Structure formats: C-alpha cells, structure tokens
Amino acid sequence: MTAAVELDRVSVRFGDFTAVADVGIDIEAGEFFSFLGPSGCGKTTILRAISGFVPLSTGAVRIGGRDMAGIGPNQRPTALIFQSLALFPMMTVAENIGYGLRVRGVPRRTRAERVARLLALIALEGEGDKRVEALSGGQRQRVAIARALAVEPQVLLLDEPLSALDLKLRQHMRNELRAIQRRVGLTFIYITHDQGEALTMSDRIAVMRAGRIEQVGDGRSIYEAPQTAFVAGFVGESNALRGDVVQTADGEALVETPVGRLRGRNPRQLQAGDAALLFVRPEFVQPGLSADNECDAEAADFTYEGSITHVTFRAAGGTKLLAQIGAAARQAVPAPGARVRLGFAARDAVALPP
Amino acid sequence: MNAVALPRALLALYLAAFFLFLFGPLLVMAVTAFNISAYPQVLPFAGFTLHWFADLPRDDDLMLGLGNSLRIGAMVVVLSVPLGLAGALLMHQVHARARALYYLVTVSPVLTPGIIIGIATVIFWRDLTGMTHTRFLYDGILLTVLGQSSFIAAYCMLIFTARLQRFDPALAEAALDLGASRTQVFAHILLPFLRPAVLSAAALAFLSSFENYNTTTFSILADKTLTTVLAGRVRQGTTPALSALAVAIVAVSVLGAVAYEVLRRHEEGRRAAAQRVAREAERQEMQSAAQPA
Amino acid sequence: MNSALLHPVVLLLPIAVIVAFWLIAAVERRLRGTVQPGFFRRNGAAVGTYLIVAVGIWMLLLILLPQVSMLELSFRPKLPPVQMGGPRDMYTLANYRYFLFGSPDDASHWNVLHLRAFFLTITVSILVTGFDFLLCYPLAFHMAQTARPGRVRLLLLALIAPYWVNEVLRAFALRILFAGSGLLNTALLGLGAIAQPVDFLGLNIGLYVGLSYAYLLLMIFPLYSAIESLPHEQIEAARDLGAPWWRIHRDIVVPFAKPGIASGCTLVFMLSAGALATPLILSGPRSLWFTPVVYDRFYQAFNWPQGAAYAFILLLTCVAFVLMVLRLSRLSLGEMTR
Ligand SMILES: Nc1ncnc2c1ncn2[C@@H]1O[C@H](COP(=O)(O)OP(=O)(O)OP(=O)(O)O)[C@@H](O)[C@H]1O
Ligand SMILES: [Mg+2]
Numbered sequence: 006m007t008a009a010v011e012l013d014r015v016s017v018r019f020g021d022f023t024a025v026a027d028v029g030i031d032i033e034a035g036e037f038f039s040f041l042g043p044s045g046c047g048k049t050t051i052l053r054a055i056s057g058f059v060p061l062s063t064g065a066v067r068i069g070g071r072d073m074a075g076i077g078p079n080q081r082p083t084a085l086i087f088q089s090l091a092l093f094p095m096m097t098v099a100e101n102i103g104y105g106l107r108v109r110g111v112p113r114r115t116r117a118e119r120v121a122r123l124l125a126l127i128a129l130e131g132e133g134d135k136r137v138e139a140l141s142g143g144q145r146q147r148v149a150i151a152r153a154l155a156v157e158p159q160v161l162l163l164d165e166p167l168s169a170l171d172l173k174l175r176q177h178m179r180n181e182l183r184a185i186q187r188r189v190g191l192t193f194i195y196i197t198h199d200q201g202e203a204l205t206m207s208d209r210i211a212v213m214r215a216g217r218i219e220q221v222g223d224g225r226s227i228y229e230a231p232q233t234a235f236v237a238g239f240v241g242e243s244n245a246l247r248g249d250v251v252q253t254a255d256g257e258a259l260v261e262t263p264v265g266r267l268r269g270r271n272p273r274q275l276q277a278g279d280a281a282l283l284f285v286r287p288e289f290v291q292p293g294l295s296a297d298n299e300c301d302a303e304a305a306d307f308t309y310e311g312s313i314t315h316v317t318f319r320a321a322g323g324t325k326l327l328a329q330i331g332a333a334a335r336q337a338v339p340a341p342g343a344r345v346r347l348g349f350a351a352r353d354a355v356a357l358p359p
Numbered sequence: 360m361n362a363v364a365l366p367r368a369l370l371a372l373y374l375a376a377f378f379l380f381l382f383g384p385l386l387v388m389a390v391t392a393f394n395i396s397a398y399p400q401v402l403p404f405a406g407f408t409l410h411w412f413a414d415l416p417r418d419d420d421l422m423l424g425l426g427n428s429l430r431i432g433a434m435v436v437v438l439s440v441p442l443g444l445a446g447a448l449l450m451h452q453v454h455a456r457a458r459a460l461y462y463l464v465t466v467s468p469v470l471t472p473g474i475i476i477g478i479a480t481v482i483f484w485r486d487l488t489g490m491t492h493t494r495f496l497y498d499g500i501l502l503t504v505l506g507q508s509s510f511i512a513a514y515c516m517l518i519f520t521a522r523l524q525r526f527d528p529a530l531a532e533a534a535l536d537l538g539a540s541r542t543q544v545f546a547h548i549l550l551p552f553l554r555p556a557v558l559s560a561a562a563l564a565f566l567s568s569f570e571n572y573n574t575t576t577f578s579i580l581a582d583k584t585l586t587t588v589l590a591g592r593v594r595q596g597t598t599p600a601l602s603a604l605a606v607a608i609v610a611v612s613v614l615g616a617v618a619y620e621v622l623r624r625h626e627e628g629r630r631a632a633a634q635r636v637a638r639e640a641e642r643q644e645m646q647s648a649a650q651p652a
Numbered sequence: 653m654n655s656a657l658l659h660p661v662v663l664l665l666p667i668a669v670i671v672a673f674w675l676i677a678a679v680e681r682r683l684r685g686t687v688q689p690g691f692f693r694r695n696g697a698a699v700g701t702y703l704i705v706a707v708g709i710w711m712l713l714l715i716l717l718p719q720v721s722m723l724e725l726s727f728r729p730k731l732p733p734v735q736m737g738g739p740r741d742m743y744t745l746a747n748y749r750y751f752l753f754g755s756p757d758d759a760s761h762w763n764v765l766h767l768r769a770f771f772l773t774i775t776v777s778i779l780v781t782g783f784d785f786l787l788c789y790p791l792a793f794h795m796a797q798t799a800r801p802g803r804v805r806l807l808l809l810a811l812i813a814p815y816w817v818n819e820v821l822r823a824f825a826l827r828i829l830f831a832g833s834g835l836l837n838t839a840l841l842g843l844g845a846i847a848q849p850v851d852f853l854g855l856n857i858g859l860y861v862g863l864s865y866a867y868l869l870l871m872i873f874p875l876y877s878a879i880e881s882l883p884h885e886q887i888e889a890a891r892d893l894g895a896p897w898w899r900i901h902r903d904i905v906v907p908f909a910k911p912g913i914a915s916g917c918t919l920v921f922m923l924s925a926g927a928l929a930t931p932l933i934l935s936g937p938r939s940l941w942f943t944p945v946v947y948d949r950f951y952q953a954f955n956w957p958q959g960a961a962y963a964f965i966l967l968l969t970c971v972a973f974v975l976m977v978l979r980l981s982r983l984s985l986g987e988m989t990r
C-alpha cells in the first residue's frame with residue numbers, strides 16, 4: 006500500500022499560538038483514519054491544513070506523493086465535509102450534489118446521470134428537486150457526503166459530521182458511513198471527539214492533545230495499550246492511582262500507591278524512583294478476585310445500568326476505585342457499605358509517566 | 360397592570376395624540392386634493408372632484424421633473440448598490456484599526472448634511488471637468504447621481520453588512536473545496552445569498568433618490584427633478600394639484616409596499632412548507648433508526 | 653497656483669488616507685502572524701479588482717475629493733475668472749472673517765444677520781432633538797417592551813407609512829394646516845379660542861413643528877431597536893427589587909439604550925440643522941435658517957468660496973455635535989451606528 010496522505014512534521018501557528026505542533030503521519034490509501042481528541046486540540050486545523058484552507062507554518066502535506074504547497078483548496082484532490090455540513094441553501098439537493106461537476110464544466114447530461122447515481126447511493130432517489138431545507142438531519146448528512154463524493158476525490162475529509170445528530174441516529178449513521186467507505190474504497194480522514202465513534206469506525210486512530218499526536222494505532226492498541234497517561238485517561242474509563250515506582254522486572258513495574266503496592270505493565274520503561282500513574286479499567290477490577298494486585302475497600306455507591314452495574318469503592322486514604330460488574334457475575338455485587346477485597350491482574354494494569 | 364408601562368388610559372391618549380400628529384396633516388392634505396376649491400383647504404368643502412388629478416399629466420414641468428427623477432433613481436440604483444456591496448465586502452477584510460478608519464470614511468456621508476454633499480460635489484466636478492476638458496460631464500443629472508450615490512451607497516453598505524453577518528463562511532469554503540474558483544464562489548454562493556439584501560438595497564436606493572431634495576437642489580444645476588419642481592411650486596403658492604400629486608405618490612408607494620409584502624409572505628410560506636416536510640422526514644427517520652437493523 | 657483647476661493640495665488628503673490605510677493593514681498583518689493569502693488570491697482577480705475599483709471610486713471621487721475641494725475653495729478669494737491663478741489668488745481666511753464680521757477686513761461689527769441664523773439653527777435643532785426624544789421614547793418603549801407582537805407590527809407600519817410622502821410634501825401638508833385660513837385657524841376660530849387668525853408661519857411655529865415632524869421616524873427606529881434588545885427580565889427584576897418606574901427607566905432602560913439614543917439624536921440634529929426644504933417652505937419672512945443663507949451664498953451672491961466656507965462651518969458644527977454625543981455617552985462611532 007502507498008501512503009495516500011503524508012503529513013510531514015506539520016505545524017500551524019496562529020500568531021503566538023501553536024494549534025498544531027510537529028505532526029507526522031502517513032495515512033494509507035483506502036484507510037479509515039480518525040483524529041480523536043478533546044475540543045480545541047487542533048483537529049479541525051489539521052483537516053483544514055490538509056484541504057488547503059490553513060497555510061502551514063512548517064512542514065509539508067503530500068497527497069498521492071505530490072507536495073501540496075502553493076496549491077489552493079480548489080485544486081486539491083480532497084473533499085471536505087464540514088462540521089456544519091455547509092449545504093448550499095440557495096440550491097436544490099441535485100444542484101448541491103452536482104455543484105463540483107458544474108464548476109468543472111461537466112456537461113449537463115453527464116452531470117444529471119452522475120447525480121442520479123449518487124442519489125441512489127444515499128437512498129434519496131427522486132428527491133433531487135427538493136430544497137435542502139426540506140431534508141431531515143440524516144438526509145442532509147447523506148447529501149453532504151454525496152456532494153463530496155461527486156467530485157471523485159482521492160481523500161474524503163470529515164469534520165465531526167455526526168455531531169449535530171440525535172444519539173440514535175448517530176449510531177445508525179456510523180454504520181452507514183462505514184458501509185459507504187467500504188463500497189467506494191476511498192481514504193477517509195475522520196475527526197471526532199467521540200471515542201465510541203472513533204473506536205467503532207476506524208482502521209487507525211491518532212489521539213491528539215493540545216496540537217500534538219499522543220499515540221497512533223488501531224482501536225485495540227489505543228484502548229488496551231495506551232502509551233501515555235493522557236490516552237489512558239481520555240479513551241475509555243480508567244482508575245488512575247498515583248505513586249512511585251519501587252521496582253521493575255520483566256516489563257512490569259511495582260508501584261507504591263496509597264492503597265498498597267500494585268503491579269502493572271511498564272511499556273515506557275519507568276525506573277525505580279520515577280513517579281508513575283497506574284491505570285486500570287473498571288471492568289478489570291472485580292470484588293473477591295484473587296490476583297496479582299489486591300486491596301481492601303468499602304462499597305460506597307451504585308449505578309445500575311442493566312447489562313452492567315457500576316460500583317464506586319472507597320479504599321485506603323480515601324482513594325476511589327471504580328468497578329464494573331457484568332450481569333453474568335451479578336452475585337458478586339456487594340451490599341452497600343460492605344467491606345470487600347478487590348483484585349485485578351497485573352497484565353490489565355499499566356504504569357505510565359504522569 | 361404593569362407598573363413600568365403607562366397606565367392604560369394615558370397610553371391610549373398618548374398613542375392617539377402621537378398618531379394624530381403623524382397622520383393629521385397628511386389626511387388634511389389628502390382631503391384638499393379632492394376639494395373643488397382652488398385654494399387647498401378642507402373647509403368649506405366646496406364639492407368633490409378628481410380634476411386636480413386629471414390635470415397632473417398636463418403639467419409639463421412636473422412631468423419633466425418626474426422623468427428626470429425616475430432616470431436619476433434608476434442610475435443611482437445601478438451605481439450605489441454595487442458600491443455599497445463592495446464597501447461591505449471590503450469591510451469584512453480589513454481588521455481592527457484599519458476598519459475603524461474605513462468605517463469612518465464610508466459612513467461619514469450618512470452623518471453629513473445633504474446640502475454639504477451637494478455643494479462639495481458641484482465644486483469638485485466643476486474643477487475636475489474644467490481641468491480635464493470634459494465640460495460635457497458637468498451635467499446636473501450626472502452630478503445628482505454622483506452626489507446622491509455618495510451617501511446612498513453607505514445606506515446600501517449598512518444593509519449588506521447586516522446580511523453578511525449571517526453569512527456562514529463555510530458555504531464559500533465548501534464551494535471552493537468542490538473546485539469553484541473565487542469568482543464562481545462570488546457568483547454562485549455569495550450573490551444568491553445576498554439577493555434579498557440586493558433587492559432591499561435597490562428599493563431603498565431608489566426611494567431615497569426619488570425623494571431627495573437637499574443634495575439635489577445643489578447638484579441638479581439648471582435641470583429639475585420632481586422634488587425641486589415641487590419645492591419651487593410650494594414656495595410660490597400652494598395649490599390642490601400638489602395635494603393630488605402627494606396622494607398619487609402615496610398610492611403608488613402603498614401599492615409597491617403591498618406587492619413587496621405579498622412576495623415576502625409567499626417566500627415565507629414556501630420556507631415554512633419546506634420545514635414541515637423536513638420535520639416529517641425527521642420523525643420517520645427517528646422511527647426507522649429506533650428499529651433494530 | 654491656478655484657481656480654475658484642481659489644486660494639488662486637494663489630492664494630498666486622499667493619498668494620505670490610502671497610504672494610512674495600507675500601512676495600518678500591513679502592520680496588523682504582521683502582528684497577526686499567519687501568512688494569509690494575499691488580497692487578490694483571496695478574492696480572485698475579477699472580484700478583487702471590482703472591490704478595489706468600486707471602493708476607490710466611492711471613497712475618492714464621491715466622498716473625499718469633493719469634501720477636500722470644498723474645504724480648499726473656502727480658503728480662496730472670490731475673483732473674476734481672468735484673475736484666477738494670478739497674483740491675487742492666495743489662500744486667505746477672508747471668507748471665515750466675513751461670516752464673523754460681515755466684511756473681509758473690518759472686524760469692528762459682528763455679522764449679526766448670519767451669526768443669528770447660525771445660532772438660531774443650532775439652538776432650535778437641539779431643542780427639536782430633545783423634543784423628538786421625549787415624544788418618541790414612550791412609544792419606542794411601549795413597542796419594544798410592553799406591546800404584543802401583532803400590535804407592534806401595526807404600529808411599525810403606521811410609523812413608516814407617512815415617510816412614503818417626501819419631505820417637501822410633508823412640509824406642504826403642514827403649510828396647508830397652518831395657513832391663515834387653514835384648518836387649525838378655522839377650528840380655533842370656530843371654538844372661539846382666538847378672535848383672529850394666528851400667523852403660525854410668521855411666528856415660526858410652523859417651522860418648529862415642521863422640523864419636529866420631519867424626522868420623528870429617525871428618532872423612533874434607533875430607540876426602538878435599542879430598547880428591544882433589552883431582556884424583559886431585567887425590568888422585571890428591577891421591579892421585584894421595588895424600584896419605582898422612573899428609576900427603572902433612568903437606571904436600566906436609558907443606559908442600555910444609549911447607542912440607540914445617541915444615534916437617534918445625532919441623526920435628528922444633523923438632519924434638522926441641515927434641513928433646507930422645511931425652512932424654505934415653513935418659515936416666516938423674518939426668520940433666517942442657516943442653510944438658506946448658505947444656499948444664497950451660491951445662487952444669490954454667486955460667491956462660491958464664501959458658500960464653501962459657510963458649508964464647512966455647518967459641517968464642523970455637525971462633527972462637533974457627533975463628537976459631543978460620543979463623549980457624553982462614552983460610545984465609539986461603530987457602536988453608535990450599528
Ligand atoms: N484562525 C484562527 N486564528 C486563531 N486561532 C485559531 C484559529 N483557528 C483555530 N484557532 C485555535 O486553534 C485551536 C484549535 O482549534 P481547532 O478548531 O482545530 O480545534 P478542534 O480540535 O477542531 O476543536 P473542536 O472539537 O472544538 O472543533 C483552538 O484553540 C482555536 O481557538
Ligand atoms: Mg473542530
């Protein structure tokens with residue numbers, strides 16, 4: 006596979022403020038690639054840099070091997086789907102979809118055929134003469150996608166396209182987006198601050214924080230093998246226990262925490278004496294489990310969610326520990342106020358520099 | 360009732376007095392237009408007549424002035440709408456301090472008394488045409504168009520700025536991203552978006568030009584417009600023909616206003632219908648999304 | 653220096669404005685840091701050219717150059733054409749001196765006629781502005797805060813309707829009303845309130861009423877739109893705290909509506925101080941408004957330099973008024989003309 010989009014040490018500065026710092030990533034052709042990060046971390050700026058709306062301060066963007074420096078947004082082989090969709094209110098659905106072809110001088114007949122095919126792709130046959138105001142949220146979404154696909158870009162860029170939709174519809178559209186991507190086989194670069202979206206749709210994810218890339222990898226490695234404290238905390242829920250490394254061996258670290266000495270993986274090669282945060286996901290913390298790590302705690306708070314129950318435990322020094330107990334193990338849910346012994350395996354915990 | 364609002368009776372009295380002040384003189388004038396009496400008066404009402412209206416088209420001066428006013432109005436629209444549009448578009452591109460200066464210069468004609476604009480226009484063009492041996496351009500109608508446009512363009516600019524504030528720049532970027540050139544973005548996206556503002560600006564420009572007196576009386580030189588003819592007549596002495604003219608002007612404007620309102624309602628109706636369709640589609644979509652796949 | 657031609661001095665200010673513009677923009681671009689695409693890249697060649705040419709024509713040919721040539725002319729002597737550009741064509745303050753003393757070189761007497769017209773114009777315009785404000789404020793408040801939406805639409809329509817009739821005809825309507833045998837005199841005589849017709853026009857009552865009448869709309873709209881954006885809860889909250897009605901207006905509504913009040917007052921003052929049709933049609937033979945004086949400098953006295961000086965004095969007065977309003981209300985021009 007060749008890289009469809011190369012970001013080569015890209016930085017974008019607005020005055021004194023650095024919105025994107027030294028980002029280097031190769032995105033493969035046909036890949037569904039997501040940027041995930043909190044609000045204001047520079048996701049939109051990266052997308053706008055790729056599509057040519059924001060000039061780079063340093064670095065280079067290459068698409069299909071070609072350097073994009075000096076090439077305007079209307080000359081790049083990319084199509085951007087805006088956060089607000091930006092459908093043209095002064096045009097009908099068909100005119101919206103055909104707009105890119107119109108400005109390329111594609112003859113009216115050919116244009117009409119292509120638009121009809123795209124309307125079929127997004128299940129809006131025969132609705133081409135509608136005004137965009139007459140569309141529902143999901144329909145608008147699909148029209149925006151069709152409009153971008155019409156110009157046959159090499160890369161489709163999507164800026165939180167689902168954020169305006171209702172929860173139910175959002176989940177539905179996730180599947181649809183992914184299906185469209187498989188069908189057209191295009192490179193998608195997708196931006197979101199919703200980790201569920203990123204995890205379910207993407208081939209690979211880049212987690213961003215304050216303009217920098219924290220970690221790149223597929224969903225599983227991001228979730229199960231976070232490389233930084235930020236990723237461990239941002240993606241999924243985690244218990245974080247602060248402490249100092251007292252000993253390391255066999256890729257594991259022993260950390261002195263307020264609830265006792267706990268063992269976890271040590272991917273960043275922390276040394277004895279280093280400060281550390283030990284992360285463990287609530288689903289791995291179980292009452293009465295005899296494992297590498299154990300501590301005493303008191304069940305304080307319960308949230309029942311059907312398939313799982315969230316339990317907040319209070320351990321030594323007031324430290325809170327969250328546990329998720331699946332319905333299959335519901336007899337393990339302790340009584341309120343009960344003192345229990347919690348356990349989790351060392352391979353399910355990870356020690357990272359704070 | 361409301362302690363801050365005036366007591367009801369007082370409010371009614373105040374409103375009645377206010378609108379009596381506003382409409383009283385005009386109603387009196389309207390009545391005189393239908394009175395046979397040769398001097399414009401209400402009492403005694405000597406009898407109903409329409410001959411003051413019938414006489415209007417035979418008044419050559421008035422018709423000449425009317426023709427000029429219409430011609431000037433049309434030219435002012437053609438000149439000041441594009442100027443105001445450019446003014447508004449450029450304003451969006453200059454920042455902070457430069458914008459304050461820009462704003463000061465472009466809005467200053469609105470805050471300058473009309474006669475000064477007329478005087479300055481005449482002085483400048485007299486000199487300029489004299490210097491460049493283009494004396495034929497030193498023409499009352501042309502000067503009036505230029506003088507009026509200097510401030511009418513500012514009105515237009517204010518209308519466009521208000522509308523531009525609601526323009527989503529993402530629309531222009533989306534078009535650009537789809538491969539449109541800058542000029543195409545302007546023609547396909549920005550202008551259609553501004554269409555309602557273009558129409559209001561044109562209407563306002565025409566009306567302001569048509570009724571302008573202060574600037575025109577200087578810049579028109581030896582020519583005449585409807586307003587300058589009227590002013591001359593009124594100073595010489597009043598006749599019911601003038602009342603008749605006023606009534607005619609009001610009638611035409613009211614017709615225009617009604618037509619505009621009908622068009623607007625129609626447009627609003629279409630939009631409301633589209634939104635109803637959208638809500639229905641939304642409802643169906645939610646239902647189908649809620650069903651298991 | 654050749655008086656029949658445009659003086660080079662006239663060209664200096666516009667050039668200075670353009671240069672200042674360009675400099676400020678350049679400095680700000682540098683301060684803002686990002687490399688933005690240049691003006692023509694951003695707008696495209698066609699649209700960019702249109703913008704520059706249109707705004708250039710407007711600013712230079714229609715706004716700045718005329719004003720500057722008027723100012724320049726006001727410092728010139730009145731000379732027969734053959735002497736223009738000759739040795740006697742020098743810059744002079746004679747035209748301004750004439751305004752003050754009624755003669756280009758004798759400073760022993762004031763030019764009572766013109767000065768009186770000038771101060772009368774200013775005083776009456778200020779009074780008219782104040783009167784219009786007092787008249788319009790309650791209505792604006794009612795429409796903006798207490799009236800139901802349907803009623804507001806009706807009131808707005810009723811307010812705009814009279815302005816379909818132009819200024820000359822509105823003054824004419826008042827003239828019919830106030831004439832010696834007009835409806836007002838007929839009515840007052842009929843009621844026995846007066847024994848003889850009152851000469852409303854000769855006493856300038858017609859003029860004052862006419863000026864107040866002419867620009868009501870320009871007071872009420874800025875007031876209305878400013879008060880309308882005041883959240884009603886603020887008034888309710890103040891009332892809950894027990895504030896009497898006049899304090900609510902003084903402490904909450906008026907400070908909030910300041911930009912609207914400032915722009916309404918500026919417009920009404922400027923329009924009435926610069927009014928020409930209304931005083932020509934409605935004033936008595938003895939009153940002298942300032943604008944007709946200016947008019948006469950041009951078309952009765954045929955002294956254009958002097959007319960230019962008078963026009964400039966009027967312009968300065970209006971600028972001073974705007975500055976005073978801005979100062980008093982502590983607003984910027986942008987806030988006021990929003
Ligand atoms: N044109 C600009 N000038 C100055 N600062 C900007 C500009 N555009 C973005 N920024 C700043 O850059 C930072 C990153 O913005 P960006 O829009 O890329 O964030 P984001 O990750 O997309 O956030 P969100 O999830 O809220 O959309 C923000 O702090 C923003 O204020
Ligand atoms: Mg964003």
